[in-house]
Amino acid sequence: MKKTVIDLLLLENKQLNKDNFLLKLQSPISVSEIFPGQFVNIEIKEAGEIFLRRPFSVLDVDYQNQTISLLVKILGRGSKKLTEAKGGLTFSTILPLGKSFTMPSKNDRVLLIGGGSGVAPMLFLAKCCGLDPENVHVLIGARSAIDHIDIEDYQPLGKFYFTTEDGTLGEKGYVTNHSLFTNKLKEFTKIYACGPDLMMKAIGRIALENQIFCELSLENMMACGFGVCLCCVEDTKAGHKCVCTDGPVFNVNDLKW
């Protein structure tokens, strides 16, 4: 799908827990070519002085009804305004942006890891990867049980595991402390992950040490979202690259960490 600026109509804004909301937006044009890992850059004009758009990964796409779902975590003013928006409002949105994950092949056994709002592209990938659910393993990390979102609708897509920093759900610690890393890592042919920078670096290091294919979706600060402002650059082995256009998905072998 060609990159486009369109007005998306907010159909639903549902609170999932204290800080996370699910926004369902309707597109006036087909959204059949938006893939896991890609994101949208949304103008929050209701917030007046917030003139820079804010990037959000695509959580889900309903191709038939032309809707896009986003998982929005309140971080600052822009995200808060979005979560307060009422159905019926429209948001000027640039989409689809960035490169998507490389789809696994049919014999792969994949580990998808999402930290915080990084869970959004992982759930979309679990839905679209076309693998038998027994070969899809999804590890989700958060600070505490109350920060995890309900993933019941996604359960049939694979096997889910959780970590919390305070031990209130799943195993205690960071995602890389999970027993999947200590006991079962070699069972996976591909790792895909999205989350905070330190988490990406920790996962990337382990994947490199164990020589496992690994793609990471980076969440560098962004402004334009389409390669003009250069505020999102990442140092890679091929020089500085814009995360918004050359990423956000990078193979770990290409990053210079």
Ligand SMILES: Cc1cc2nc3c(=O)[nH]c(=O)nc-3n(C[C@H](O)[C@H](O)[C@H](O)COP(=O)(O)OP(=O)(O)OC[C@H]3O[C@@H](n4cnc5c(N)ncnc54)[C@H](O)[C@@H]3O)c2cc1C
């Ligand atoms: C490619 C991409 C995909 C993203 N996907 C999602 C998603 O699916 N769901 C979601 O909730 N969020 C996602 N984010 C993060 C989201 O864009 C930011 O939370 C949002 O832009 C913050 O805007 P704000 O106005 O609420 O906060 P601001 O007022 O702009 O900032 C509040 C604080 O957060 C910091 N901050 C802002 N953006 C980031 C960032 N990207 N990384 C680290 N710190 C930041 C600022 O420095 C400041 O300290 C994504 C970011 C990128 C780049």
Ligand code: FES
């Ligand atoms: S956000 Fe402007 S170049 Fe990437």
